[in-house]
Amino acid sequence: MITPLHSTLRRALIIERRKYVITLTVDGLKLSLKGKRRGIELTWASIVNGEAALARALQASVGAFPLKEGHEADH
Numbered sequence: 858m859i860t861p862l863h864s865t866l867r868r869a870l871i872i873e874r875r876k877y878v879i880t881l882t883v884d885g886l887k888l889s890l891k892g893k894r895r896g897i898e899l900t901w902a903s904i905v906n907g908e909a910a911l912a913r914a915l916q917a918s919v920g921a922f923p924l925k926e927g928h929e930a931d932h
Contacts (some may be wrong), residue, residue: 866881869891876891885903889896902908 862881862883868879868881870877870879870888878889878891878896880887880889885898885900887896887898
């Protein structure tokens with residue numbers, strides 16, 4: 858049986874050696890750098906109907922998670 862999401866669920870992630878927090882709510886999800894309030898927010902409805910891809914592309918184009926000064930992305 859699957860447990861319904863009734864309250865906020867927060868988990869830590871490490872992506873390319875950077876620490877993030879993902880927050881899941883009944884309305885959607887938010888991904889932000891650890892220690893920061895701003896981040897990428899998506900509603901479940903936007904993910905389901907395809908608007909999420911457009912929103913993510915726009916956020917990426919303006920640098921939602923800029924690299925720290927003096928650091929380059931590892932490829």
